[in-house]
Every structure is written in C-alpha cells, then in structure tokens.
Amino acid sequence: MFIRSTQRCRRCLPIRFFNSSSTPLSLSEEVSILVNEYSLKPQTSVSLQTLFRTGRGELLENFDRNGGEAKSARYSSSPEVLMQVANFIHHELPIRLARRIKDLNDVPYLSDMSSVQAVKDIYISSFLSLVQEPTIDSPVREALFARKLELLYERHSSVLVQMAKGAFEFRQMLKNKEISSLEGEAFELMNDTHAFLDRFYMSRIGIRVLAGQYLALREPTMEGYIGLIDQHTSPYGILKKAAMDSSYMCENMFGSFPEVVISGKLDLTFPYIPTQLHYILLELLKNAMRATVEYHGNDPRMWPPIEVVIADGHNNEDIVIKISDEGGGIPRSNRKKIWSYLFTTVKPEIQKALMYGNDDELVDHSVHAPLAGLGYGLPISKSYARYFGGDLSIESLDGYGSDAFVHLRRLGDSLEPLPF
The missing domain is CATH 1.20.140.20 (Alpha-ketoacid/pyruvate dehydrogenase kinase, N-terminal domain)
Structure with a gap:
C-alpha cells in the first residue's frame, strides 16, 4: 500500500x-x-x-x-x-x-x-x-x-x-x-x-x-x-478503438479487414486502466482478423464478421467480453501452446525479419508492430487480465472458429499476483 x-x-x-x-x-x-x-x-x-x-x-x-x-x-x-x-x-x-x-x-x-x-x-x-x-x-x-x-x-x-x-x-x-x-x-x-x-x-x-x-x-x-485510472472506463469505447487499430494493422498486411460487430451492454462503465484493456482487446481482435482472412481466402466478401459481446449484470462479480471468430479454430495439439511465450504459428523466416528489422517499428504495444509473429501476445494479454484479478480464456472448435473470454474484476479489490 x-x-x-x-x-x-x-x-x-x-x-x-x-x-x-x-x-x-x-x-x-x-x-x-x-x-x-x-x-x-x-x-x-x-x-x-x-x-x-x-x-x-x-x-x-x-x-x-x-x-x-x-x-x-x-x-x-x-x-x-x-x-x-x-x-x-x-x-x-x-x-x-x-x-x-x-x-x-x-x-x-x-x-x-x-x-x-x-x-x-x-x-x-x-x-x-x-x-x-x-x-x-x-x-x-x-x-x-x-x-x-x-x-x-x-x-x-x-x-x-x-x-x-x-x-x-x-x-x-x-x-x-x-x-x-x-x-x-x-x-x-x-x-x-x-x-x-x-x-x-x-x-x-x-x-x-x-x-x-x-x-x-x-x-x-x-x-x-x-492518474492512469479512468473512473468510467467504457469497454464499448475501447473495443471501437481496438477494432480501428486492428483493422489498420490487418489492412496493412492483407489489403482489407473483416467487419467487427459489437453488441451487449454498450453503456457499461467501471474503474479500470484503459491502456491495459486496449492491449488485451487489440491482441484478441488482430488474432481473430488474421485467422479469418487466412482461413477464408483473399476475397473480403467471403470474410464473416467478428462478433463481440459485452456481458454484465448488477450482481456479477466480473464483466465479461466475448470475441468470436470463424477463423478455423485452433488444433487441439496447439491449445496449450498458445499460452507459451515460446510458440508462434508464423513462419520462421517472417519471425526473423520481424526480430531483426527496424527496432523503431517494434516499440511495445505500437500499432506499427506486425500483426503477428512476436510470439508473446496471448500470454501477455492473460497476464494483463490477471493482474487486477481477471482472466483470459479461449475455447475453440477446430475447423470452425474460436471464442475468447475476457473476465475483468468489477470491484478492483484484488491484489497484484506478484512473482517471487
């Protein structure tokens, strides 16, 4: 304290x-x-x-x-x-x-x-x-x-x-x-x-x-x-900003981007650090966009939208955000690996170009960073969610798509999970 x-x-x-x-x-x-x-x-x-x-x-x-x-x-x-x-x-x-x-x-x-x-x-x-x-x-x-x-x-x-x-x-x-x-x-x-x-x-x-x-x-x-804490953090407002940023990144890589549809409790606000929530949502949305584009091919007309739901109730201890895509899902053999800092699905030659490219383009959390390839996005997002008592999980149907669930502790009374 x-x-x-x-x-x-x-x-x-x-x-x-x-x-x-x-x-x-x-x-x-x-x-x-x-x-x-x-x-x-x-x-x-x-x-x-x-x-x-x-x-x-x-x-x-x-x-x-x-x-x-x-x-x-x-x-x-x-x-x-x-x-x-x-x-x-x-x-x-x-x-x-x-x-x-x-x-x-x-x-x-x-x-x-x-x-x-x-x-x-x-x-x-x-x-x-x-x-x-x-x-x-x-x-x-x-x-x-x-x-x-x-x-x-x-x-x-x-x-x-x-x-x-x-x-x-x-x-x-x-x-x-x-x-x-x-x-x-x-x-x-x-x-x-x-x-x-x-x-x-x-x-x-x-x-x-x-x-x-x-x-x-x-x-x-x-x-x-x-300070950093917005007493009236709006998940809907941050989702819109994260959708714009991920669309920009997706367009740079693929020439276009899938639509993002947001529904649920759009007027919800609660005390939180907006930059942390933005990072989590940006990571999930850019992953969903990349999966959608790569699974459905190069024709944007064939890309199904990414659907986002903000869920909340008066007695809920958590605020929950679900991000759903139809990007083909995650093979069962990879589901544990996605939480590893040592795993990425991007080809090694692309990773090498990212790692040894212009450092100015790889500032932490920048929208100028690549859409994928650094290998730490999901585990870092989970750490951000857990830092104030929340969590992040992903459920997947291999051959169809994935649902990501972001849990955010409403009361803000959880202590940092400090490592030894």
Missing part, C-alpha cells in the same frame, strides 16, 4: 558501479551483494482500489473524509499525495528490480541471449540509479525524483520487445541444437523458461503500473481520471 512513508538509511554507491560506455553492466561482487540484499526484502502488493484511493489522497492522514467529491480533484495531484506515492515507489521499485535481476542472471541459457543481456543491463542501471536516491522529503526533491523516474520509464519502454527477441534467439538455439546436452532436457528447459518469462512479464506489468500511475498523477488531470 502507499500509506507507508519510507525513512531508510541511504546507501551511497561508488561511481565505479556505473558504466557509461556501451559495455554491458555485469553483476560485480559489490552490485551482487546489494541486489541480493534488496531481493530479500518483502514486496508490497497493491490493488486497483489502492491506486485509486491513494491518488485521491484518501490514504493521507489529514484527508477530510467529509469533503466528498469536491475535494478529490485537489488531493489527486497535491504535493502531499505526490510525495507519498514517490516515497512508496522509491522504496518498492528497487526490491522488484532486484528480484528480476537475480532471475535474469540465473535463468539457464536464456540469460546468454544478447537481447536478454541488454535487458539485464537496463535493469541493473535502473536499480542502481534508484537506490542512490535520497528520501523524498520536499516538493523539490519529489520533482527531481519524478524526472529521473520518467527517464527510466522511457528507457524500459521496449523491454517487452527485447525479451521477445531473446525468446526468439532461444528457440533458434534449441532448433539448431547448439548445446548438445539439451536433447534430453529440452522439455523441462522449455517449461522452466516459460515460468521465468511468466514471472518477468507479470513483474514488469506491476513496475510499469506503479511508475506510470505516479507520473500520470503529476500531469494535468483528465476529466474522470485518477
């Missing part, structure tokens, strides 16, 4: 820990000791409600609970709120980064991939940068901390794509059998690698949410928003 104000002893780090050259940072003995120290500290899990209430100032000791909605806008960006959130992040992020640094360093074989080493470099430098920051005890200090965090946030913006490249390099290594001893342990190694990637991506979502929420609180308040 954000209610704690951190007053811990500050460790001054020798300058030799930092590396301004292009040489990757490594876990020197001193850095390793410090990373291990922070990795043993407990993480603090938050919920959507905690983010919301903290942003409004409700967890400040001097919050006037009789002030009602009239005072919420003032508290949402007050210096007291910003200092409270900044101190929580100052305490929490080094712990989460340290755990991922140890994981990145220890994962078998994947840690040797050049793209993964580059990610570890980013995590080490960010960790060291944050732990040398003093306690935030004034608005001036808070502003300086925010500027540093903003730069780190931007530097991490393509980590997801970099890790996808690492997974591609790992798959190629397995395929080429570059390590002879892998033959008897490849299956177990794949499972261990997938578990690592699951931990890494879930942790990354949490880090991005905490940092993004804090930075958003410092910006001019958008109507109805508390």
Whole structure:
C-alpha cells in the first residue's frame, strides 16, 4: 500500500558501479551483494482500489473524509499525495528490480541471449540509479525524483520487445541444437523458461503500473481520471478503438479487414486502466482478423464478421467480453501452446525479419508492430487480465472458429499476483 512513508538509511554507491560506455553492466561482487540484499526484502502488493484511493489522497492522514467529491480533484495531484506515492515507489521499485535481476542472471541459457543481456543491463542501471536516491522529503526533491523516474520509464519502454527477441534467439538455439546436452532436457528447459518469462512479464506489468500511475498523477488531470485510472472506463469505447487499430494493422498486411460487430451492454462503465484493456482487446481482435482472412481466402466478401459481446449484470462479480471468430479454430495439439511465450504459428523466416528489422517499428504495444509473429501476445494479454484479478480464456472448435473470454474484476479489490 502507499500509506507507508519510507525513512531508510541511504546507501551511497561508488561511481565505479556505473558504466557509461556501451559495455554491458555485469553483476560485480559489490552490485551482487546489494541486489541480493534488496531481493530479500518483502514486496508490497497493491490493488486497483489502492491506486485509486491513494491518488485521491484518501490514504493521507489529514484527508477530510467529509469533503466528498469536491475535494478529490485537489488531493489527486497535491504535493502531499505526490510525495507519498514517490516515497512508496522509491522504496518498492528497487526490491522488484532486484528480484528480476537475480532471475535474469540465473535463468539457464536464456540469460546468454544478447537481447536478454541488454535487458539485464537496463535493469541493473535502473536499480542502481534508484537506490542512490535520497528520501523524498520536499516538493523539490519529489520533482527531481519524478524526472529521473520518467527517464527510466522511457528507457524500459521496449523491454517487452527485447525479451521477445531473446525468446526468439532461444528457440533458434534449441532448433539448431547448439548445446548438445539439451536433447534430453529440452522439455523441462522449455517449461522452466516459460515460468521465468511468466514471472518477468507479470513483474514488469506491476513496475510499469506503479511508475506510470505516479507520473500520470503529476500531469494535468483528465476529466474522470485518477492518474492512469479512468473512473468510467467504457469497454464499448475501447473495443471501437481496438477494432480501428486492428483493422489498420490487418489492412496493412492483407489489403482489407473483416467487419467487427459489437453488441451487449454498450453503456457499461467501471474503474479500470484503459491502456491495459486496449492491449488485451487489440491482441484478441488482430488474432481473430488474421485467422479469418487466412482461413477464408483473399476475397473480403467471403470474410464473416467478428462478433463481440459485452456481458454484465448488477450482481456479477466480473464483466465479461466475448470475441468470436470463424477463423478455423485452433488444433487441439496447439491449445496449450498458445499460452507459451515460446510458440508462434508464423513462419520462421517472417519471425526473423520481424526480430531483426527496424527496432523503431517494434516499440511495445505500437500499432506499427506486425500483426503477428512476436510470439508473446496471448500470454501477455492473460497476464494483463490477471493482474487486477481477471482472466483470459479461449475455447475453440477446430475447423470452425474460436471464442475468447475476457473476465475483468468489477470491484478492483484484488491484489497484484506478484512473482517471487
């Protein structure tokens, strides 16, 4: 929770820990000791409600609970709120980064991939940068901390794509059998690698949410928003935007796109982070479009529409969105594989072109990214759904089509499922 104000002893780090050259940072003995120290500290899990209430100032000791909605806008960006959130992040992020640094360093074989080493470099430098920051005890200090965090946030913006490249390099290594001893342990190694990637991506979502929420609180308040959280998130509105974006991507690849028909509870709104929901829906819609086009051929007149239903009731604990396509379905042998970061149905030569093309076109979650091929869309979408207590599942009829079900926790009271 954000209610704690951190007053811990500050460790001054020798300058030799930092590396301004292009040489990757490594876990020197001193850095390793410090990373291990922070990795043993407990993480603090938050919920959507905690983010919301903290942003409004409700967890400040001097919050006037009789002030009602009239005072919420003032508290949402007050210096007291910003200092409270900044101190929580100052305490929490080094712990989460340290755990991922140890994981990145220890994962078998994947840690040797050049793209993964580059990610570890980013995590080490960010960790060291944050732990040398003093306690935030004034608005001036808070502003300086925010500027540093903003730069780190931007530097991490393509980590997801970099890790996808690492997974591609790992798959190629397995395929080429570059390590002879892998033959008897490849299956177990794949499972261990997938578990690592699951931990890494879930942790990354949490880090991005905490940092993004804090930075958003410092910006001019958008109507109805508390930081990243829209108090009146409209699934219908986000579906329309995701349909436009996936249509754009599909048209770039195939010259046209299937129609998307949306029905159900179109006037529904609830508190959520719209960017996360957009990513989930965009991934499902672009997969449905690609499957429809590839299954039914090149004539757009033969493409059946993709049907979307928004379901909700007054007593429902979940809001459910169903996305249905007639794209031929998923073979039973592939149904578990679609949740793996190490599986994709795109041809290897296309994957290779995507992985080693222009990095500027592969920024995380960009509509300029390819329609398919990176191999992480569905498992990342499931992680986003689960982050605030929801879920994502897919049912398929091989030879006909697939139904994807997005469950979103209405109350926002589920704590982050933080990995160890």
